[in-house]
Each structure stands twice: as C-alpha cells, then as structure tokens.
Amino acid sequence: MAYDDILIHLGEFGHYQRRIYLLLCIPAISCALHKLAGVFLQAKVDHRCLLPFEQENATFNSIEFLKYKEFYPWDNIAKNFSKCLMYDTNYTHSSVNQKSIFDETVDCHSWVYDKSKYESSTVIEWDLVCDKAWLKATSDAFFMLGVMLGSIIFGDLSDRFGRRPIFFMSLVIQVIAGVLAGIAPDYYTFTFFRMVVGATTSGVFLVAYVIALEMVGPKKRMFAGVACQFFFTAGFLLTAAFALYIHDWRRLQIAITLPGVLFFSYWWFVPESARWLLSNGKKEEAKAIILKAAKENKADIPDDVLDNLLSSEEDTKTIIDESTEKPSLIDLFRYSNLRKKTLVIFFLWFVNSGTYYGLSWNTSNLGGGNDYVNFLISGAVEIPAYTFLLLTLNRWGRKAILCGCMLVAGIALILTQVVPENMLWLTITLAMVGKLAITSSYGTVYIFSAEQFPTVIRNVAIGASSTFARFGGISAPYINILAEIWLPLPLIVFGSLALLGGSLALLLPETHNKKLPDTIADGEKFGEKSFSTSDQLNGDYVIQNKKI
Numbered sequence: 001m002a003y004d005d006i007l008i009h010l011g012e013f014g015h016y017q018r019r020i021y022l023l024l025c026i027p028a029i030s031c032a033l034h035k036l037a038g039v040f041l042q043a044k045v046d047h048r049c050l051l052p053f054e055q056e057n058a059t060f061n062s063i064e065f066l067k068y069k070e071f072y073p074w075d076n077i078a079k080n081f082s083k084c085l086m087y088d089t090n091y092t093h094s095s096v097n098q099k100s101i102f103d104e105t106v107d108c109h110s111w112v113y114d115k116s117k118y119e120s121s122t123v124i125e126w127d128l129v130c131d132k133a134w135l136k137a138t139s140d141a142f143f144m145l146g147v148m149l150g151s152i153i154f155g156d157l158s159d160r161f162g163r164r165p166i167f168f169m170s171l172v173i174q175v176i177a178g179v180l181a182g183i184a185p186d187y188y189t190f191t192f193f194r195m196v197v198g199a200t201t202s203g204v205f206l207v208a209y210v211i212a213l214e215m216v217g218p219k220k221r222m223f224a225g226v227a228c229q230f231f232f233t234a235g236f237l238l239t240a241a242f243a244l245y246i247h248d249w250r251r252l253q254i255a256i257t258l259p260g261v262l263f264f265s266y267w268w269f270v271p272e273s274a275r276w277l278l279s280n281g282k283k284e285e286a287k288a289i290i291l292k293a294a295k296e297n298k299a300d301i302p303d304d305v306l307d308n309l310l311s312s313e314e315d316t317k318t319i320i321d322e323s324t325e326k327p328s329l330i331d332l333f334r335y336s337n338l339r340k341k342t343l344v345i346f347f348l349w350f351v352n353s354g355t356y357y358g359l360s361w362n363t364s365n366l367g368g369g370n371d372y373v374n375f376l377i378s379g380a381v382e383i384p385a386y387t388f389l390l391l392t393l394n395r396w397g398r399k400a401i402l403c404g405c406m407l408v409a410g411i412a413l414i415l416t417q418v419v420p421e422n423m424l425w426l427t428i429t430l431a432m433v434g435k436l437a438i439t440s441s442y443g444t445v446y447i448f449s450a451e452q453f454p455t456v457i458r459n460v461a462i463g464a465s466s467t468f469a470r471f472g473g474i475s476a477p478y479i480n481i482l483a484e485i486w487l488p489l490p491l492i493v494f495g496s497l498a499l500l501g502g503s504l505a506l507l508l509p510e511t512h513n514k515k516l517p518d519t520i521a522d523g524e525k526f527g528e529k530s531f532s533t534s535d536q537l538n539g540d541y542v543i544q545n546k547k548i
Contacts, residue, residue: 017216058112183250230383344504355494365483385437416430
C-alpha cells in the first residue's frame with residue numbers, strides 16, 4: 001500500500017509513533033480494570049442460612065461450626081453443610097437439642113455472610129446465592145454481551161466517523177455508566193450499566209488499538225500488537241491492588257471508573273488516524289499529521305514525494321473499491337476445505353476466550369488460598385506468556401505454539417482434580433500453568449486465524465470469529481457457576497475444551513513463512529501441497545492481536 005510506503009520514509013516506529021503508541025496503550029489498563037473487577041465487585045463469599053431465632057444483624061460465626069449439624073443438613077456433593085437448606089424446626093435454644101436428623105428441610109430465605117474476606121459485594125447486598133446464584137453469572141454474561149455489542153457498534157461508527165471522535169465518545173459514556181453502576185439501587189440497574197461499560201471497553205481499547213496499529217510500519221506490527229497486551233496485564237494486576245484497599249463494592253466500582261477522566265486530556269495529544277483520513281478523502285488533514293510526525297522523527301520527506309505517495313494511495317483505493325471481490329459470510333461455508341477450517345477456527349476462538357476469562361474470574365474457586373494472591377498470580381503469569389510469544393512466534397510457527405499451548409492448558413487443568421487435598425499449592429500451580437498456556441494460545445489464535453483466511457474475506461472472517469470469542473466469554477460465568485454443584489467442575493470443563501481445541505487445531509495448516517491466500521480459490525487450496533510457498537513473510541501482514 002502507498003501509506004506503507006509513506007511509513008518507510010517517515011520511519012516505521014519512530015519517536016512520534018512510539019509516543020502516540022504509548023499513550024494509546026495506557027487505556028488498556030482502564031479497560032482491564034473494568035473487565036476483571038467483577039471478581040471482587042461480585043465476590044463469592046461463604047454463607048449460611050439465617051436461623052429463625054437469630055437477629056438480622058447476626059454474624060457468620062455466631063453459630064459454632066460444631067453445632068452446624070443441629071441446624072443444617074449435610075450436602076454429600078459439596079462435602080459440607082448445606083448453605084441453602086435448613087431443618088424445618090421451630091428453633092428455640094431448648095428445642096435444638098431434641099432435633100432429629102430425620103427432620104424435613106426447607107429452603108432458606110435469608111443468609112448470614114462471612115465478611116472476613118469481603119465486607120461488601122453485590123452477592124451480599126442482593127443475596128445472589130443458592131437459587132439466585134445464576135443472577136451473578138448473568139450479570140457477568142451481560143457485561144461480555146456488552147463487549148460484543150460495543151465492538152460491533154463502535155467499530156462501525158469508527159469506520160464511518162473516524163477513530164478519534166468515537167474513542168472520546170466511548171470514554172465519556174464509560175465514565176458516566178461506570179459511576180451509575182456504582183450507585184445502582186438494584187441488581188437490574190447495576191447489570192444494565194455494567195453492560196454499557198462493557199460495550200465502551202470495545203470503543204475505548206479496540207479503537208485506540210486500531211489507531212496505534214494503523215500508524216506502525218508492517219515490520220513492527222506484530223511486536224506492537226503483542227506488546228500492547230502487557231498494559232492489559234498491568235490493569236489485571238492493578239485490579240487486585242484496588243480491591244485489596246477498597247472493600248466496599250460501590251466505592252470500588254467508582255474508583256476503577258474515575259481514572260478514565262484522565263484520558264480526556266488525550267484530546268490535545270492524540271491525532272486522528274492518518275490512514276483513516278486518507279481512506280476517506282481528507283488528504284490535507286492527513287498530510288498535516290504526516291508532516292508533524294516527520295518533523296518529530298527528524299525524517300525528510302520532500303513535498304513532491306509526499307504528494308506523489310498520497311496520490312498513489314488515492315489511486316490504489318479507487319482501484320480496490322472498483323475491483324475488489326465483495327466478501328460474504330456465506331463464502332466461508334461454500335467450499336469444503338474452507339468450511340472445515342472456518343468451523344475449527346470458530347471453535348478455537350470460543351474455547352480460548354471462554355477459558356481465558358473463565359480462569360481469570362475463577363480464582364476464588366481453587367479450593368483455598370488467598371483470593372487476592374491467586375488473582376495476582378493469575379495476572380502475573382501473562383507476562384511470561386506474552387514474552388514467550390514475542391520470542392517464538394516467528395521462530396517456531398503459529399500452529400505448534402497454538403496446539404502445544406492448548407494441550408498443555410487442558411492437561412494442567414484436568415490434573416488439578418487428581419491432586420491430594422493437602423497439596424493446595426500444587427492445585428494452584430497447575431491452574432496457573434493452565435492460565436499461562438491459554439493466554440499464549442489466545443494471543444496466537446488472532447494471528448494464526450487471520451492468516452488462514454483469503455484477503456477478500458479476511459475482515460469478515462475475523463469479525464465472525466471474534467463473535468464466537470465473545471460467546472465464549474458470555475458462557476464462562478455459567479461454566480464457573482458449576483462450582484456450586486461441584487468445586488472442581490469448571491476446571492474440568494475448561495480443561496476438556498482446551499484439549500479438544502488443541503487437537504482440532506492440528507487440522508489447520510501452518511501459515512508461518514507461507515504465501516497468504518488472496519482469493520476464495522486460494523483459501524480453499526491453502527494448506528494443500530499444490531499451494532506454493534513464497535518469500536513473503538507473514539510479518540508483513542497487518543496483525544491485530546487484541547483481547548476481546
């Protein structure tokens with residue numbers, strides 16, 4: 001492309017691009033706070049039924065554990081006293097001792113919570129336990145539904161009206177909705193505004209990410225795409241820090257929202273994407289930005305050379321608009337080989353997203369340990385995961401890394417079920433190995449799948465694939481709630497899905513150092529021996545590796 005030729009003269013990742021890139025990566029921290037704070041906003045806490053003779057302000061330990069058998073039936077599946085049933089007895093201190101284990105049980109309608117870990121959460125405030133536990137999962141699912149809707153809505157708006165205005169519009173909505181979620185009077189209002197916040201994370205992070213990637217040269221795009229994830233990881237770790245010092249869920253929600261106000265200052269520092277301006281016929285505005293970048297990069301681009309390159313960009317766009325084959329989602333399923341690859345890739349996105357978010361939100365269901373420490377470790381393992389990708393993606397190939405990491409994740413998660421109960425440290429270690437591996441595979445699937453599809457349908461295919469990723473994120477809370485039935489069940493489900501995904505990925509052809517397919521016919525033949533390799537490296541392809 002002509003704009004890539006401009007970047008060769010300008011510098012593919014000069015001082016100007018590095019400065020703007022850094023500014024645009026920082027909002028990933030804020031978006032991570034919103035995506036992961038649900039672990040603490042809706043923290044799962046130990047609870048028991050409020051007994052008839054107890055006051056509403058009773059404490060969790062006002063009934064000694066040794067006396068639980070007098071009030072609560074034993075739950076053979078959970079291997080603990082029931083948290084949702086109690087014996088049907090007109091309790092008095094004198095009648096308790098005459099209780100029979102054959103007494104009938106009744107559902108609880110009020111609960112007493114253990115506030116030693118969490119003083120406040122939506123679960124405590126709105127009794128989201130027992131027959132209402134699914135509401136907690138639904139709230140998280142609606143947040144991810146918002147992420148999906150936001151990527152569609154804000155993505156389309158940013159293509160129509162520009163990256164910069166939609167970025168700031170998303171910021172304003174995020175701050176307002178985030179505060180309103182923090183003062184929500186009921187569960188449904190909270191869930192609605194959290195869904196709006198979820199939508200704006202797409203408008204803020206993904207739009208900023210696109211601006212950043214569009215100004216980086218081809219040879220630096222893979223590095224820029226992966227490096228941005230370190231900022232998301234920083235937000236992951238900061239989430240635990242916020243929660244550790246702010247124990248009231250309402251204050252926590254507002255606290256993670258207000259830093260977004262700082263990004264309003266970007267209005268004076270972050271320009272519109274020059275690539276978008278050119279593609280929409282705003283040549284003079286694009287030229288002004290390019291000249292400013294050239295000055296900061298100390299690059300010399302003569303006016304006549306720049307004008308020729310800009311004219312070439314317009315001519316290229318005209319040719320593409322007139323001659324490019326119009327893609328359709330149906331084209332993904334029209335031919336057998338392309339259909340097979342498409343279905344496998346859809347499943348891989350579903351599994352990677354669902355497992356990644358499922359493990360990130362499941363740190364309180366590991367059987368013990370400190371929730372904050374478990375969460376911190378879950379975030380910290382992403383640092384070696386992304387470092388691993390930077391060092392190996394262009395050496396070992398995409399397929400080996402994707403398959404290997406998914407298989408390692410699946411094996412590690414399933415092995416947690418055979419660890420003796422007195423070796424909690426090993427259970428946590430295996431779970432974190434699974435998180436590290438799925439983080440690496442999640443980062444790889446973006447690149448690997450983009451390179452599988454032909455150019456004429458690549459954007460449509462990746463858009464459809466990312467929709468399945470969001471379905472995975474939406475399903476993750478419901479898989480995690482299976483811990484209410486049996487604590488190890490979520491890890492077994494995630495592990496099994498990862499094993500299946502890693503096995504199915506073997507059906508896909510390697511793409512590293514291969515000529516990328518351009519037409520539908522190329523896509524159908526890609527991976528067959530008749531489809532020849534090329535000197536073209538995949539690093540020359542625009543890679544957008546972003547967490548969804």
